[in-house]
Amino acid sequence: MGETSRVEREESALAQAGEFGFIARLTDRLAQGPGVLLGPGDDAAVITAGDRRVVASTDMLVEGRHFRRDWSSGLDVGHKAAAANLADIAAMGGRGTALLVGMCVPDDLPLGWAEDLADGLAAEAAKVDASVVGGDTVSGPTLTISVTALGELQGRAPVTRDHARPGDVLAVAGRLGWAAAGTTILSRGFRSPGALVSAHRRPQVPYPAGPVAAVLGATAMIDVSDGLLADLGHISARSQVAVDVDRAALEIPDQMRDAGHALGVDPYQWALAGGEDHALVATFPPGTELGPEWRVIGRVEAGTGVTVDGLGYAGQPGWDHGRS
Template identity: 80%
Template sequence: MESEESALAQAGEFGFIARLTERLDQGAGVRLGPGDDAAVVAAPDRNVVASTDMLVEGRHFRRDWSTGLDVGHKAAAANLADIAAMGGKGTALLVGLCVPDDMPMGWAEDLADGLTAEAARVGASVVGGDTVAGPVLTVAVTALGDLQGREAVTRAGAKPGDVLAVAGRLGWSAAGTTILSRGFRSPGALVNAHRRPEVPYPAGPVGAVLGATAMIDVSDGLLADLGHIAGQSGVAIDVDRSSVEIPTQMRDAGQALGVDPYEWVLTGGEDHALVATFPPDVLLGPDWTVIGRVDSGSGVTVDGLPYQGQLGWDHGRA
């Protein structure tokens, strides 16, 4: 059992890093892992995809709601989903960690294990990082990825006539956050979705192969993120509400808490579902479900009308 003394004070910076580093398995694409000035990672495509995200305690997670393992999974997922949304496959993570005095060693080890386990879902490794002492627990993750010879799928290629499709879950994390913020801890499936998103990683490269014209991961909310595709592609996007399934647990939770579950589904972020547009004649596999269409014009509508709820879900990013 770890003492609750500060992890850094207990082990010193180099001891702390050594204890975390020994937990990090290195995959085949890692030419040089942690322990030097920089890591070296294979980029077989001659291009590297890269994305970075910062998670701040009290804004993006709470230690009384989530374990270190949860936060590790969540921080890795937020970045690896960005790689998937380009049609890429994650290869490596780099992690900056700001450690306050009240963070025990065990929490940091759990965080490392969570990052490693989530990275392993796509065959990626934690290859490096930096640890600093500071007043607020902050996790900054950068993900690297490989396009496997394909063009990146941007937000800018949607065309009128395209279909809109989703892979993964919508509104689960938002429902879980509402439940936790009301002081409840169940249903577990929704609460756990706040703690650890289930990102449909393979759907990203599959979507690219299927000819996705635009793609994004849902981090700010379905309608807000579709707004990015609509804006950058210069098109209008309409969501067919009847094609978006509301799971029974979410419907029940909404009823109990007095929340319209479509609010979670349409505006809740952080599940990191992938949404993409495809040419109308595409044959989508089981990963992808059509939920709307692309038209000429601008803006995002639901069943042809502007959505009246809160547009986008403010998950603390100002």
Template identity: 70%
Template sequence: MTVANVGEFGLIDRVTARLAQGESCLLGPGDDAAVVAAPDRRVVASTDVLVEGRHFRRDWSGARDVGHRAAAANLADIAAMGATPTALLVALCMPADLDPAWAEELADGLGAEAALVGASVVGGDMSASPTLTIAVTALGDLAGRAPVVRSGARPGDVVALAGRTGWAAAGYTVLSRGFRTPRLLVEAFRRPEVPYAAGPQAAGLGATAMIDVSDGLLADLGHVAKASGVAVDLTREAFEVPRQMRDAAQALGVDPYTWILAGGDDHALAATFPATATLPEGWRPVGRVTEGAGVTVDGAPFSGTAGWDHFRRTE
């Protein structure tokens, strides 16, 4: 059985039958377009794409895992604006000989991740392609709050982190070396654990800037520093190296701080707060905003690659 046998509309029926719709979806799959509630009268939107061989491999991750990752990459961007995700639109381009069960399981993963934040997969598109590609657009609601942008950090602000970094990068390294354990690290690469609620929470408590850590903490904070016209200095001691990561790093000959500071795909949230603010629960201080430019660690440049660049590295 292949998607060519099932046909485009047959596959659409099989996939959409698996997708439950939440409260924000007023009209779901089946029409020319979906209708999604926008109580705030503003819609936060973000798009991300996953390409087989570049962002995922089917021999490393199951279809459900890929679905979770594809949804998480977009939902985290919405949370990083201080918004609550409401809906996902998914475009799937696939080889004609793909097993339709893979597409169905992908939909299960997308729907399950969206359900974590009360969002729905409300529609999308399908096409034939020699390269399996998943493009996701996420929509969100600000609930009356101002968006938290990258350009609001000011000297004296505290840099804080919600979520974990380095786990997915460690899992990627493990898989790329031909191993499947430690399982905890491999599963972190396959399915990120995103602190979605921390985004709106930080917005409500005065975060001055915020970003989703998708390409590496140093690289992403570099975007904040550039947009805000400031410098960021991180404190290495603020980052604990978990035992599983430390053991894997020793076995693989890797500095674990390369994973923690430069590794992406965990989708933690990094934000800046005024020095007088009380950090929300789940956020921990990891550095300071200062005068100047760029990102340093303990006052010095980080040795090594600062993060992911789509046009420099290949999987």
């Protein structure tokens, strides 16, 4: 027999350590960066705000809806929870500086799994030199992780969703459809291709591309959390413009094409309507010289709504949080 994993050996997290011991076990694992003046252990943390403005975003992950423990390790879920929030900061043209984490902890959660979660949160935050500076826990029936991200604009104006203009080019940084393909693969009972399954577990967010877009003069930007078409719908509505996606400009890797063929799914469906890759999509004035982080996938036009090759999209454009 192989060795029993640490998670399998552990007792229930809160039962073993108690609330304050549980918090201490997690916070002891969290290194604090130079921007943290006061970290975990007091009533609140104190962090620096470089230009006296703070960008803030919050998001929740609920077991069974956003992740499954039989699909993802605690380390995976930590990366995923942090990425979902830090991507929002990048989508404003900012850089994440700190995370606050709240957890609803069920009786069956092993302490080892929770410690792995803390390690994943810290490792993802470290990608942008951010720190996990505090949080709270409560016991409850469903494992729920709530993360609030704080960030800074480094002296720049925030890039919002409401300044796209007809004639702008539409560009994306990062991957589209990978996480959705991985979710479909796992839901069918498979574990490969590994690259697609890993994308579901740990999205690869192009964090530096957000501030780069701000410097380049992006007129609107959003992260792709619910699906490319669904999220472009927010830019369309806020900017009162039409957005058209060039289907041929979307990158569909061979493994995604092969997986789509094997599972009977059009891989473009994953790229157009799949979320949780947390790619960044932005609009830029015509003639902007985009760097290697960004590739053009469409255009902004007069009108309303989001189209693909000039036509309406027949399928569901992305994840709808109001649906079961």
